[in-house]
Amino acid sequence: MALLDHLNPEQLAxxxxxxxxxxxxxxxxxxxxxxxxxxxxxxxxxxxxVGPAGILxxxxxxxxxxxxxxxxxxxxxxxPRGMWIGTFHGLCxxxxxxxxxxxxxxxxxxxxxxxDQLSAIKRVLKAHQIDDEKYPAKQVQHFVNKAKEDGLxxxxxxxxxxxxxxxxxxxxxxxxxxxxxxxxDFAELLLRSYELLRDHTSVREHYQRRFRHILVDxxxxxxxxxxxxxxxxxxxxxxxxxxxxxxQSIYAFRGARVGxxxxxxxxxxETARIRLEQNYRSHGHILDAANALIEHNQGRxxxxxxxxxxxxxxxxxxEAPTDSAEAQWVLGEIESLIQEGWSRRxxxxxxxxxxxxxxxxxxxxxxxxxxKVYGGLRFFERQEVKHALAYLRxxxxxxxxxxxxxxxxxxxxxxxxxxxxxxxxxxxLAGSSLYAAVPHVPGKGGSNLAQFVALIxxxxxxTQSLPLPxxxxxxxxxxxxxxxxxxxxxGSDRLENLNELIPAATVFVDEGPTPExxxxxxxxxxxxxxxxxxxxxxxxxxxxxxxxxxxxxxxxLMTIHASKGLEFQAVFLTGxxxxxxxxxxxxxxxxxxxxxxxxxxVAITRARERLYISFAQARMLHGQTxxxxxxxxxxxxxxxxxxxxxxxxxxxxxxAALRAAAWADSDWSGAASRLGQARASQPTNPLAAQGIQVGxxxxxxxxxxxxxxxxxxxxxxxxxxxxxxxxxxxxxxxxTKTLALGVAKLxxxxx
DNA sequence: GTGTCCCTCCTCGGC
DNA sequence: GGAGGGACAC
Numbered sequence: 001m002a003l004l005d006h007l008n009p010e011q012l013a014x015x016x017x018x019x020x021x022x023x024x025x026x027x028x029x030x031x032x033x034x035x036x037x038x039x040x041x042x043x044x045x046x047x048x049x050v051g052p053a054g055i056l057x058x059x060x061x062x063x064x065x066x067x068x069x070x071x072x073x074x075x076x077x078x079x080p081r082g083m084w085i086g087t088f089h090g091l092c093x094x095x096x097x098x099x100x101x102x103x104x105x106x107x108x109x110x111x112x113x114x115x116d117q118l119s120a121i122k123r124v125l126k127a128h129q130i131d132d133e134k135y136p137a138k139q140v141q142h143f144v145n146k147a148k149e150d151g152l153x154x155x156x157x158x159x160x161x162x163x164x165x166x167x168x169x170x171x172x173x174x175x176x177x178x179x180x181x182x183x184x185d186f187a188e189l190l191l192r193s194y195e196l197l198r199d200h201t202s203v204r205e206h207y208q209r210r211f212r213h214i215l216v217d218x219x220x221x222x223x224x225x226x227x228x229x230x231x232x233x234x235x236x237x238x239x240x241x242x243x244x245x246x247x248q249s250i251y252a253f254r255g256a257r258v259g260x261x262x263x264x265x266x267x268x269x270e271t272a273r274i275r276l277e278q279n280y281r282s283h284g285h286i287l288d289a290a291n292a293l294i295e296h297n298q299g300r301x302x303x304x305x306x307x308x309x310x311x312x313x314x315x316x317x318x319e320a321p322t323d324s325a326e327a328q329w330v331l332g333e334i335e336s337l338i339q340e341g342w343s344r345r346x347x348x349x350x351x352x353x354x355x356x357x358x359x360x361x362x363x364x365x366x367x368x369x370x371x372k373v374y375g376g377l378r379f380f381e382r383q384e385v386k387h388a389l390a391y392l393r394x395x396x397x398x399x400x401x402x403x404x405x406x407x408x409x410x411x412x413x414x415x416x417x418x419x420x421x422x423x424x425x426x427x428x429l430a431g432s433s434l435y436a437a438v439p440h441v442p443g444k445g446g447s448n449l450a451q452f453v454a455l456i457x458x459x460x461x462x463t464q465s466l467p468l469p470x471x472x473x474x475x476x477x478x479x480x481x482x483x484x485x486x487x488x489x490x491g492s493d494r495l496e497n498l499n500e501l502i503p504a505a506t507v508f509v510d511e512g513p514t515p516e517x518x519x520x521x522x523x524x525x526x527x528x529x530x531x532x533x534x535x536x537x538x539x540x541x542x543x544x545x546x547x548x549x550x551x552x553x554x555x556x557l558m559t560i561h562a563s564k565g566l567e568f569q570a571v572f573l574t575g576x577x578x579x580x581x582x583x584x585x586x587x588x589x590x591x592x593x594x595x596x597x598x599x600x601x602v603a604i605t606r607a608r609e610r611l612y613i614s615f616a617q618a619r620m621l622h623g624q625t626x627x628x629x630x631x632x633x634x635x636x637x638x639x640x641x642x643x644x645x646x647x648x649x650x651x652x653x654x655x656a657a658l659r660a661a662a663w664a665d666s667d668w669s670g671a672a673s674r675l676g677q678a679r680a681s682q683p684t685n686p687l688a689a690q691g692i693q694v695g696x697x698x699x700x701x702x703x704x705x706x707x708x709x710x711x712x713x714x715x716x717x718x719x720x721x722x723x724x725x726x727x728x729x730x731x732x733x734x735x736t737k738t739l740a741l742g743v744a745k746l747x748x749x750x751x
Numbered sequence: 752g753t754g755t756c757c758c759t760c761c762t763c764g765g766c
Numbered sequence: 767g768g769a770g771g772g773a774c775a776c
Contacts, residue, residue: 113766414752418752
């Protein structure tokens with residue numbers, strides 16, 4: 001069958017697994033994961049095991065969902081009509097829209113993004129006079145989301161102390177506010193959908209009967225709640241086909257639970273485990289480096305990537321004195337790659353944290369090399385666009401207080417803090433939304449408020465029968481947003497973004513799929529909603545592209561997280577330093593370190609032909625110079641696959657032996673966790689340039705020291721503080737070593 | 752009520 | 767270094 005041509009035996013086994021069986025496919029980086037997933041669906045359909053309406057395929061990103069859909073339609077001559085392919089959030093939204101009454105939600109419920117959620121929480125804290133220093137909004141937000149991601153309501157969360165109990169109370173208050181305002185946050189979409197299925201037998205059975213095949217992409221990134229949701233849907237005997245890679249699990253910080261993979265094999269009987277280990281992407285040295293690195297993690301499901309593409313070139317490693325020197329070096333290498341005829345868009349520069357991009361951008365900019373930075377603000381997250389959306393949300397649901405507060409005085413219309421305080425009081429007294437409480441506010445402020453309400457009402461009335469794009473246009477004029485940005489200097493970009501909303505609405509209307517009904521005539525897709533409500537869901541769930549457009553031949557800059565799932569001919573992995581990568585905040589426990597290592601694994605496996613790894617001795621961070629030593633991850637790469645481009649003061653073997661000695665000497669792993677504590681109690685990290693005081697001694701970069709075994713040396717770098725401080729020291733005879741200053745016996749020498 | 756200055760804080764980030 | 771929020775002056 002043409003569909004199955006060119007598959008390797010493992011891929012073939014996965015695609016053609018008997019339809020009644022569950023599968024856990026361990027798909028290594030570059031092993032053809034998406035291909036297997038889409039072919040499995042196509043094969044099931046083609047063999048007649050299931051119709052399109054019987055398939056549910058779930059991904060994490062809209063991009064992945066789109067790609068899957070595109071590949072499917074290219075494979076089979078059928079419209080994807082009736083198939084549920086989408087993100088967890090998108091599918092849950094769809095389900096909740098269809099059953100909003102059963103789920104106890106208003107038909108026009110709005111979705112809060114992370115920023116909306118944070119401001120909603122700040123309002124809760126204010127309304128209940130809660131000390132926001134003791135209970136910072138960010139921490140409450142984390143508590144709220146963590147609980148939901150675990151499938152729990154606040155009162156179900158274990159609260160060992162009064163602080164936790166109070167957090168849970170605040171979470172309840174926040175939830176009550178959301179209910180009152182008819183809004184749901186991202187995690188609530190999932191939890192509500194889960195509860196809908198759990199508590200309503202008829203709804204559950206309906207979907208269990210319908211979906212006979214459930215396919216899950218990036219299974220290692222699922223959280224507890226997503227897993228429970230899948231279990232409910234599959235509870236009627238559906239087959240689950242889960243594809244994932246435990247070595248690429250890099251989202252524990254947002255609730256992902258690799259343990260779901262093991263649970264899956266336990267909970268779903270007769271699960272076939274299939275490993276895809278042939279890598280079609282990277283050359284041998286690059287794969288060897290990745291394999292050797294990930295070997296250092298414990299408790300893996302086990303997997304070894306191999307390739308028949310040959311060993312290729314070694315991984316190039318470079319040590320720079322400073323971050324700007326590192327950027328200059330990257331620039332130089334890129335210029336010669338371009339001269340050799342490499343395409344710019346096939347070259348990526350990766351980094352651990354966004355703050356690192358600036359110095360790289362600066363170098364590229366000055367050299368006139370086109371580049372694109374991924375990440376950052378997306379279209380629907382821009383301030384002016386969010387203002388516009390807030391007006392639209394108010395027109396759709398006037399009781400949305402978050403939207404109300406965002407624009408009630410924007411553009412300014414004489415409604416100040418005092419007036420709003422009165423309004424908030426009135427609303428609390430009446431137990432109503434701010435919008436509904438406006439008539440209860442006396443005085444001049446009250447009349448200004450009344451004018452605002454009249455404005456919203458007028459906009460609603462006048463746009464009733466307008467098509468969506470014209471409605472948006474009307475709102476931009478009558479809200480005063482357009483006029484405001486027209487007269488603001490430097491407002492032209494913002495104005496442009498506002499106007500961009502009109503074509504966005506046009507595209508949205510044109511692309512809207514036709515409504516889908518189930519056997520009982522119930523509407524099954526959100527798009528049967530009024531166009532405006534659907535457009536607002538779309539804006540919340542798909543914040544827009546921040547990707548470089550295909551045609552642009554530009555160097556690609558992004559964080560390692562953002563690079564997952566992508567591949568490039570050449571990859572520069574920068575800032576590979578202790579404290580930065582692994583990030584110091586991840587060193588508190590072994591799990592954190594292992595996640596950083598998986599992140600490094602992801603970074604390495606992005607490269608097809610060339611991989612460059614670099615680090616700097618000194619770096620500007622938070623406006624201060626920081627000195628650090630190279631990452632332990634470098635020591636975990638096989639020497640035979642590396643080629644050092646900068647002079648090294650010692651051979652690898654020597655270094656490894658010394659490092660082992662340093663570990664034994666200094667109890668480094670313990671020091672790392674104490675370092676975290678020291679940092680918390682002592683927020684200003686002593687500037688290494690000014691030196692570090694350890695006991696009676698004062699150490700500075702550039703200072704000469706004497707060690708009784710290693711002899712005379714000079715301090716190259718310092719990090720940490722107090723007894724936990726470490727120094728990188730170059731010894732005249734013994735090479736460069738990293739020593740714990742609190743442990744190593746060092747004598748400082750004059751000059 | 753509005754505009755400006757200073758102080759604080761700081762991973763990673765999709766939906 | 768730079769964004770966002772609170773305190774304070776117009």
